[in-house]
Amino acid sequence: MQTSIRPGQIWLDTEGKRIQAHAGSIFYENDTFYWYGENKEKTTPGSGIWHWGVRCYSSKDLYNWQDEGLIIPPVENDPASSLHPANYMDRPHIIFNKNTGKYICFLKIMEKDSTQTLTIMSADQLLGPYMMIKTKFRPLNMSAGDFDLAVARDGKAYYYFERVHSELICADLTADYTGVTGFYSTHFPNFYPPYVREAPAYFTRRNLHYLVTSGTTSYNPNPSEVACSRSFHGPFEILGNPHVNDPSNTSFCSQISSVFKHPKKKDLYIALADRWITDEEGMISYDVLADAYDRYFNPDRQDEPVTFTGSSYNVNENTHKADYVWLPFRFDGKMAYLDWKDEWRIEDYD
Template identity: 30%
Template sequence: MSRLAAYCCLAWLLLLRPGNVSGAITPGAVWLDNRGQQIQAHGGGILKVGDTFFWFGEDRTQGLDPNKRYVSCYASKDLEHWTFRDQVLKLSDPENFGPGWLIERPKVFYNAATKKYVLYAHVDDGTYKLARVGIAISDTVDGNYRYLKSFRPLGLESRDIGQFIDDDGTAYLIFESRPTKGFVIARLSPDYLNVEKQMSLVPAPLEGGAVVHYKGLYYVIGSHLTGWSPNPNVYATATSLEGPWTEFKNIAPPALKTYNSQSSTLLRIIGTKTTSVIFMADQWKPKELWDSRYLWMPLQIDGGQLLLPEPRPWTIDINTGEAKY
């Protein structure tokens, strides 16, 4: 069997795996929360508060009110075991977006000045022509978020969004702007309720944008525009968020289509011994969105090179930062 065929078989077996290996994070497995229910945090992001990680994402549970859209929140101290906190956003159509309106890829920032938690999400009508971000706020990380408004950041179309918080605490929104044939990295306003300044237009027609700062370089990852279908995700680097960015390279063998996943977030874990960067992605099932899975893997990253290894069960020590298979 060729190496490529072996990779394909492994990826398929992981998709069929019924559940997490005990004591490990298993990419593509059914991931259960403390209630024994499948985690619903699709297109999600992570916010760390103290020693606790909060995972926000789209709740696609079967049987929910079809007139509402839901964002769920889970909490964990080890990134493996997750406790359901609440559906922090349960929203009826807030601005008459119309049939099929949607909320996608929610991300939450904490604003230390206002002491508010600010949720950003892609909001749209059923035809994806509205192309806005929506904002909701809460006094607590897992509280009930109150919807405020929607707008096009910097007057640009915005569909898939990502978040990035730099080492100095500055918060940035990443958003796909199709007419510009690229995606934008933009600084948030001091209160996080607006998008203040474009830092960079990443010159490639990509979505699913995510950024991490690692050893003096900014790494950006994106997914090609193929809708729900997976594709070879790519990365570029720069010494500044303002660029210039290098040419894009594949993060994994292109024939494997990022192991049937699409990028969502890059999570950096700084430990006492090392720093790990985790690739967080979704394995979408468009006809059964409730059963879409998650592919989380520690990246091989250094010196401007980045590689997503073949998926397999792994663990991470949050204190030391060490990831092991």
């Protein structure tokens, strides 16, 4: 039995196996927490396997997780399927539509031509089975990268996504949550990586809408940024890096995938993050990394050579052993901070 959360440490399920719910989120219903994410159990060097579906776990305490199996299995026999194990499926997000009674899952797919699309699926139960609704979908005819989904109290839903290597988009979803209406707003415009903001994680607190984002350096960690607004569509005020005393500028060597508000606590918001790189020898200084990305993408510097070295650039082949960094936010006015904790307990919060 586990009685605390230990960020960055190996986390095992109730059967003693590594938890495989990467780039994950938590869904709460019927007094049970459900943690789902990318299943990387077979993603090892030379395997050619990017994912093995979406796996889900259940818990009553957020410490001990029971494996509920694959809620979205891979499609092994069709290389053209977005769910084929060799295809780049990332960052599942599930929301519930009260009007239709359907659970809607969005999946980001990196296509072979480097464009990024959506696969959208639907189910009658959280644990599936999920049926394909759309594949190779380009919302607003854009290449759509990392994303998060948000549902307002009145049931209206919003889709935050990175317009690849450009800016962040907030798009209104249709009433059934399976498409976009065409109304959208743009945020955090930047010209190229590593400055483009990706991996948006949305939450709301005290009538403010928050987005936590990362820079764009592939699987390599970089500084996070928190911003807030009085509406879903902004404008967003950039508040700064939430990670306190992080001289490495790597968000404690992690990337946040979602933020979960504990339903039974007054003010406990938990940042769920992945530590994709577990080999310290594979780490590269963020300053060196940022300069390399700038030289590669900056049109005024592309004549300068770029040499990417270190195992961290091949981390996507070894993510079966990636760990998790879950930390509670601390608020000071509008600002949301994340302090490093070797160990912490849900019970210590009101």
